[in-house]
Amino acid sequence: MKPPNDAEPVETDGGATTDLQPHPPPENICMNISHDGRYIQYNFSGNIFEVTAKYKPLIMLLGRGGGGIVCSGINSETNERVAIKKIMHACRDQIIAKRTLREIKRLRHLEHENIVGIKDIVLPPQRDAFEDVYIAYELMDTDLDKLIKSNQELTKYHHQFYMYQLLRGLKYIHSANVLHRDLKPGNILLNANSELKICDFGLSRVASDAMTQYVGTKWYRAPERLLSSSAYTSAIDVWSVGCIFLEMMTRTPLFPGRDRSDQLRSILEFLGSPTEDDIGSLNESGKQCLKMLPWFDRQSFFVKFPDVPFLAVLLLEKMLKFDPRKRISVEDALADPYFKTMHNINNEPVCTKLFDFDLEEHPVTAEQIKELIYHEALAFNPEPLAFNPEPATVEKDQ
Known part of the structure; x- marks a missing residue:
């Protein structure tokens, strides 16, 4: 996908691509x-x-x-x-x-x-x-993880265009009945002209399959996965996108947990403890795990990230919902006001054939x-x- 005519390319020769040259x-x-x-x-x-x-x-x-x-x-x-x-x-x-x-x-x-x-x-x-x-x-020239860790300047336009492409690709993946399950900055490849491609489908699954317990890098893992829910949906990928989105803008991981317990605690310290309604989709084991943790008050996205654009914060709040049933879908995220200048449903194709092969x-x-x-x-x-x-x-x- 080519950027609009007024796009500013990322000049990757400033160090962002060093490891991939x-x-x-x-x-x-x-x-x-x-x-x-x-x-x-x-x-x-x-x-x-x-x-x-x-x-x-x-x-x-x-x-x-x-x-x-x-x-x-x-x-x-x-x-x-x-x-x-x-x-x-x-x-x-x-x-x-x-x-x-x-x-x-x-x-x-x-x-x-x-x-x-x-x-x-x-x-x-x-x-x-x-x-x-x-x-x-x-x-490709580099990946998002290397770009985030580099000294390369990223404008608000870059944040917007990268996220739009990531969601555009994810829409196609989900429409094929596939969940990626391991979205992280290192699995997002980039070219110097700001072109983005998703890679590494080794942990992906057909959406209807029985799911394994280990899924992806824990920093980008959705709460329902940390709580061992086996009935998760495409919302797990949306959670990962939200974490990646904020990390790209702040150049700092949002939830860098040391282990599963620390990861969950880090999420709750920011989002606040879930309500009874929020945990309705969890199994009994997950609910019991939450009851053993102290109560946390919700922090404000706007206060914690004052330099993040207003519309970006509103979109993040929809992506980073504890309850996966309340998380925004990829289709709705593409139609969000944050992408008003880029969204074109006629240029956001879906896969016409469901993927139905799985080794499980x-x-x-x-x-x-x-x-x-x-x-x-x-x-x-x-x-x-x-x-x-x-x-x-x-x-x-x-």
Whole structure:
């Protein structure tokens, strides 16, 4: 989605994108061709990164995480720059395998300007002998977490335009019967022209599924999740958006709890203790948990955040309701006066087909999930990779 003509782009070369810019290859990187020249292996300080030879050397390291590494590359067949994520041991463990397949399935179904797109799944060189999975996504410049922590100035317009795009993408997700469940600044990708895309659907679920207890980063977790409610709705994503919205404007997390109990206490200290009506959707365990806490008076949004625009505060109050039944919907949030200059229902599409596949309904083993992931890779690479007698020239031990 392009910003209006009077939009001010975020100049991300001021430091916001430092961590996501291609890093020069370190001296100890090694590159070698493999599997008859069909693949290239990169060794990043002992971490092997193996992709098909269509991705031009050099592959550039973007970042590391607990589950693997992310590199940038250029697909020589399409000339597209992509971010390739290596998910380590994705097919060894059933939980990680489920998350990986769920991410692939969701993103292939959800095609929207404000949702990151999958460009390729690297076909494993051996069908029955692979553990790692490589997924190529649209390459973006940075994420909202890095932007918030940077010294980059953000105007009121940026706050408004980022939130509008986030809600626009979320409307599409919810219309497909999917809950994201892990919205946080790090899962919101940005480009220098202020374009925004939602990513990381590994914890997402179909709205009608039985829900697991662990969901997402606790700072952005809705009260009903902290109280172990299993009957939650799309309102959990709206809560997360409200937390992200205020953090973006203040550059400080709203509810940075140390653990679940501290997180809940932090919420109540600000919103005040809920009424009997507010806890009507909770189970008995959740209600008993609240009764063990002291009474808290509600604080004023306007007093606590005097520099936040009036209309933004009014919208935040609708998003951050303790009772999920009283929380504003994404559709109503888009139509809120805060977005008066941007809202256009004819340019806020919904998904025309509900997503109805979920692993929780069909018990499967890690090996079965592995086969399903291989089939997803075949969808992007329908023909077996042909032997290339003249593989791309790669210098070794650079």
